[in-house]
Amino acid sequence: MDTLEAIKSRRSARAWEPGSVPSDIVRELLTAAFYAPSTSNQQPWHVVVVDDRDVLSRAAALNPFGLMAAKAPMGLLVCLDKDLERFPGTGIQDCAAATQNILLAAHALGLGAVWTGIHPDPSRVESFSALFGLPKDVTPVSFVLLGYSAQEPRPFDRARWGRVHVNHW
Numbered sequence: 001m002d003t004l005e006a007i008k009s010r011r012s013a014r015a016w017e018p019g020s021v022p023s024d025i026v027r028e029l030l031t032a033a034f035y036a037p038s039t040s041n042q043q044p045w046h047v048v049v050v051d052d053r054d055v056l057s058r059a060a061a062l063n064p065f066g067l068m069a070a071k072a073p074m075g076l077l078v079c080l081d082k083d084l085e086r087f088p089g090t091g092i093q094d095c096a097a098a099t100q101n102i103l104l105a106a107h108a109l110g111l112g113a114v115w116t117g118i119h120p121d122p123s124r125v126e127s128f129s130a131l132f133g134l135p136k137d138v139t140p141v142s143f144v145l146l147g148y149s150a151q152e153p154r155p156f157d158r159a160r161w162g163r164v165h166v167n168h169w
Protein backbone atom coordinates (compact mmCIF):
# COMPACT_ATOMS: atom_id res chain seq x y z
CA MET A 1 0.00 0.00 0.00
CA ASP A 2 1.50 3.35 -0.92
CA THR A 3 1.57 6.28 1.46
CA LEU A 4 -1.28 8.28 -0.07
CA GLU A 5 -3.52 5.26 -0.24
CA ALA A 6 -2.77 4.47 3.42
CA ILE A 7 -3.58 8.04 4.48
CA LYS A 8 -6.85 8.14 2.56
CA SER A 9 -8.14 4.65 3.41
CA ARG A 10 -7.24 4.53 7.12
CA ARG A 11 -10.20 4.48 9.54
CA SER A 12 -10.38 3.83 13.27
CA ALA A 13 -11.11 0.21 14.22
CA ARG A 14 -12.83 -0.49 17.54
CA ALA A 15 -13.54 -4.24 17.35
CA TRP A 16 -11.00 -6.94 16.65
CA GLU A 17 -10.67 -10.63 15.90
CA PRO A 18 -9.28 -12.64 18.80
CA GLY A 19 -5.59 -13.42 18.54
CA SER A 20 -2.38 -11.63 19.23
CA VAL A 21 -0.29 -9.45 16.94
CA PRO A 22 3.00 -11.15 15.95
CA SER A 23 6.08 -9.67 17.60
CA ASP A 24 7.75 -8.77 14.28
CA ILE A 25 4.68 -6.68 13.39
CA VAL A 26 4.78 -4.97 16.79
CA ARG A 27 8.42 -4.17 16.11
CA GLU A 28 7.47 -2.57 12.77
CA LEU A 29 4.86 -0.43 14.53
CA LEU A 30 7.38 0.72 17.11
CA THR A 31 9.88 1.47 14.35
CA ALA A 32 7.25 3.60 12.60
CA ALA A 33 6.73 5.54 15.84
CA PHE A 34 10.45 6.13 16.23
CA TYR A 35 10.75 7.48 12.68
CA ALA A 36 8.27 10.30 13.36
CA PRO A 37 9.47 13.88 13.03
CA SER A 38 10.10 15.69 16.31
CA THR A 39 11.02 19.16 17.46
CA SER A 40 14.72 19.65 16.74
CA ASN A 41 14.87 15.83 16.53
CA GLN A 42 14.44 15.56 20.31
CA GLN A 43 12.54 12.22 20.05
CA PRO A 44 10.99 12.60 23.53
CA TRP A 45 8.91 9.42 23.48
CA HIS A 46 8.67 6.10 25.25
CA VAL A 47 6.15 3.38 24.34
CA VAL A 48 4.65 0.81 26.73
CA VAL A 49 3.64 -2.36 24.86
CA VAL A 50 0.56 -3.81 26.54
CA ASP A 51 -0.76 -7.31 25.84
CA ASP A 52 -1.74 -8.38 29.36
CA ARG A 53 -5.51 -8.94 29.37
CA ASP A 54 -5.90 -7.87 32.98
CA VAL A 55 -4.02 -4.60 32.37
CA LEU A 56 -6.06 -3.91 29.20
CA SER A 57 -9.28 -4.40 31.19
CA ARG A 58 -8.07 -2.09 33.93
CA ALA A 59 -7.12 0.54 31.32
CA ALA A 60 -10.62 0.26 29.80
CA ALA A 61 -12.15 1.09 33.18
CA LEU A 62 -10.17 4.35 33.31
CA ASN A 63 -11.46 5.87 30.07
CA PRO A 64 -15.14 6.06 29.12
CA PHE A 65 -14.08 6.60 25.51
CA GLY A 66 -11.70 3.65 25.55
CA LEU A 67 -13.91 0.85 26.88
CA MET A 68 -12.93 -1.30 23.89
CA ALA A 69 -9.45 -1.68 25.42
CA ALA A 70 -10.96 -4.59 27.36
CA LYS A 71 -11.36 -6.49 24.09
CA ALA A 72 -8.36 -5.18 22.15
CA PRO A 73 -5.61 -7.70 21.44
CA MET A 74 -3.05 -5.09 22.47
CA GLY A 75 -2.31 -1.47 23.15
CA LEU A 76 0.64 0.85 22.66
CA LEU A 77 0.86 3.60 25.26
CA VAL A 78 2.78 6.51 23.74
CA CYS A 79 4.35 8.59 26.49
CA LEU A 80 6.20 11.90 26.63
CA ASP A 81 9.39 11.99 28.68
CA LYS A 82 9.69 15.62 29.74
CA ASP A 83 13.38 15.09 30.57
CA LEU A 84 13.94 14.51 26.84
CA GLU A 85 11.93 17.60 25.81
CA ARG A 86 14.50 20.30 25.05
CA PHE A 87 11.86 22.85 24.04
CA PRO A 88 9.15 22.97 26.73
CA GLY A 89 5.64 22.38 25.47
CA THR A 90 6.63 20.85 22.13
CA GLY A 91 6.77 17.16 23.04
CA ILE A 92 3.04 16.55 22.84
CA GLN A 93 3.14 17.37 19.14
CA ASP A 94 6.05 14.96 18.66
CA CYS A 95 4.13 12.19 20.43
CA ALA A 96 1.07 12.94 18.29
CA ALA A 97 3.21 12.51 15.16
CA ALA A 98 4.52 9.19 16.54
CA THR A 99 0.95 8.09 17.25
CA GLN A 100 -0.18 8.90 13.72
CA ASN A 101 2.80 6.95 12.34
CA ILE A 102 1.65 3.92 14.36
CA LEU A 103 -1.91 4.24 12.99
CA LEU A 104 -0.71 4.45 9.40
CA ALA A 105 1.79 1.62 9.77
CA ALA A 106 -0.87 -0.57 11.40
CA HIS A 107 -3.24 0.09 8.53
CA ALA A 108 -0.54 -0.58 5.92
CA LEU A 109 0.24 -3.89 7.66
CA GLY A 110 -3.40 -5.02 7.58
CA LEU A 111 -4.23 -4.20 11.21
CA GLY A 112 -6.98 -2.00 12.59
CA ALA A 113 -6.15 0.61 15.22
CA VAL A 114 -7.74 3.44 17.14
CA TRP A 115 -6.12 6.37 18.93
CA THR A 116 -7.60 6.81 22.39
CA GLY A 117 -6.67 10.13 23.92
CA ILE A 118 -5.11 10.34 27.39
CA HIS A 119 -3.49 13.79 27.42
CA PRO A 120 -4.72 16.44 28.29
CA ASP A 121 -7.49 14.97 30.48
CA PRO A 122 -6.01 15.31 34.02
CA SER A 123 -7.84 12.34 35.48
CA ARG A 124 -6.83 10.02 32.63
CA VAL A 125 -3.23 11.24 32.77
CA GLU A 126 -3.15 10.52 36.50
CA SER A 127 -4.88 7.15 36.38
CA PHE A 128 -2.90 5.84 33.39
CA SER A 129 0.35 7.03 35.02
CA ALA A 130 -0.54 5.07 38.15
CA LEU A 131 -1.68 1.93 36.28
CA PHE A 132 1.51 1.72 34.24
CA GLY A 133 3.87 2.94 36.98
CA LEU A 134 5.19 5.81 34.89
CA PRO A 135 8.05 7.86 36.33
CA LYS A 136 7.25 11.38 37.57
CA ASP A 137 8.43 13.20 34.45
CA VAL A 138 6.67 10.88 31.99
CA THR A 139 3.16 11.71 30.72
CA PRO A 140 0.88 9.27 28.89
CA VAL A 141 -0.28 10.93 25.66
CA SER A 142 -2.21 8.33 23.67
CA PHE A 143 -3.19 4.71 24.02
CA VAL A 144 -3.40 3.07 20.58
CA LEU A 145 -5.55 -0.07 20.61
CA LEU A 146 -4.98 -2.50 17.80
CA GLY A 147 -5.27 -5.94 16.35
CA TYR A 148 -6.76 -7.60 13.31
CA SER A 149 -9.97 -5.71 12.72
CA ALA A 150 -13.39 -7.34 12.87
CA GLN A 151 -14.85 -4.31 11.08
CA GLU A 152 -14.26 -2.71 7.72
CA PRO A 153 -15.01 0.94 8.29
CA ARG A 154 -15.26 2.63 4.89
CA PRO A 155 -13.21 5.65 3.96
CA PHE A 156 -15.23 8.71 2.96
CA ASP A 157 -14.50 11.98 1.24
CA ARG A 158 -13.51 14.48 3.91
CA ALA A 159 -11.50 16.94 1.87
CA ARG A 160 -12.76 20.34 3.06
CA TRP A 161 -11.71 22.61 0.27
CA GLY A 162 -13.48 25.56 1.92
CA ARG A 163 -10.85 25.40 4.66
CA VAL A 164 -8.06 26.24 2.23
CA HIS A 165 -6.87 29.83 1.99
CA VAL A 166 -4.41 31.03 -0.59
CA ASN A 167 -1.78 33.56 0.44
CA HIS A 168 -4.16 35.22 2.94
CA TRP A 169 -7.19 34.10 5.03
Ligand SMILES: Cc1cc2nc3c(=O)[nH]c(=O)nc-3n(C[C@H](O)[C@H](O)[C@H](O)COP(=O)(O)O)c2cc1C
Pocket residue numbers: 010011012013014065066114115116117153
Ligand atom coordinates in the same frame (compact mmCIF):
# COMPACT_ATOMS: atom_id res chain seq x y z
C1 LIG B 1 -6.33 13.09 19.91
C2 LIG B 1 -7.36 12.02 19.57
C3 LIG B 1 -8.04 11.39 20.58
C4 LIG B 1 -8.98 10.39 20.27
N1 LIG B 1 -9.58 9.74 21.30
C5 LIG B 1 -10.47 8.75 21.02
C6 LIG B 1 -11.05 8.01 22.08
O1 LIG B 1 -10.80 8.25 23.26
N2 LIG B 1 -11.92 7.01 21.75
C7 LIG B 1 -12.21 6.72 20.45
O2 LIG B 1 -13.00 5.80 20.21
N3 LIG B 1 -11.65 7.39 19.41
C8 LIG B 1 -10.78 8.40 19.67
N4 LIG B 1 -10.16 9.06 18.65
C9 LIG B 1 -10.45 8.67 17.24
C10 LIG B 1 -11.39 9.65 16.57
O3 LIG B 1 -12.69 9.53 17.10
C11 LIG B 1 -11.39 9.35 15.05
O4 LIG B 1 -10.10 9.47 14.54
C12 LIG B 1 -12.33 10.28 14.29
O5 LIG B 1 -13.68 10.06 14.66
C13 LIG B 1 -12.22 10.10 12.77
O6 LIG B 1 -12.51 8.76 12.39
P1 LIG B 1 -11.44 7.84 11.65
O7 LIG B 1 -10.24 7.68 12.55
O8 LIG B 1 -12.16 6.54 11.40
O9 LIG B 1 -11.04 8.51 10.39
C14 LIG B 1 -9.24 10.05 18.91
C15 LIG B 1 -8.53 10.70 17.90
C16 LIG B 1 -7.60 11.67 18.22
C17 LIG B 1 -6.82 12.34 17.11
